[in-house]
Amino acid sequence: QVQLVESGGGLVQTGGSLRLSCAASGSNFKISVMGWYRQAPGKQRELVATITPGGGTNYADSVKGRFTISRDNAKNTVALQMNSLKPEDAAVYFCNMGVWGNNYWGQGTQVTVSS
Numbered sequence: 001q002v003q004l005v006e007s008g009g010g011l012v013q014t015g016g017s018l019r020l021s022c023a024a025s026g027s028n029f030k031i032s033v034m035g036w037y038r039q040a041p042g043k044q045r046e047l048v049a050t051i052t053p054g055g056g057t058n059y060a061d062s063v064k065g066r067f068t069i070s071r072d073n074a075k076n077t078v079a080l081q082m083n084s085l086k087p088e089d090a091a092v093y094f095c096n097m098g099v100w101g102n103n104y105w106g107q108g109t110q111v112t113v114s115s
């Protein structure tokens with residue numbers, strides 16, 4: 001049974017920083033592609049960043065240079081460091097695990113950016 005628990009969301013001013021963290025249960029973390037997605041009100045869920053088991057990363061164009069995804073395979077955690085936040089970054093952020101053809105989601109954490 002896979003459980004993903006996000007933390008670290010909150011309210012921040014434009015230009016500020018937040019660090020999201022996701023703790024994963026189960027034994028497949030080390031072979032999983034981990035990702036962060038976000039969904040703003042009235043919009044579809046979109047990819048923010050992914051990281052492969054070996055550490056290869058991929059970012060949405062809108063966050064390149066501002067966000068950094070990282071993982072700790074010893075602790076079964078994945079983090080998203082978000083810098084220079086903009087109002088358009090406000091959304092619910094979801095942690096995702098992709099393994100063996102399955103996708104698992106966390107419950108989401110709210111990020112609010114005030115202008």
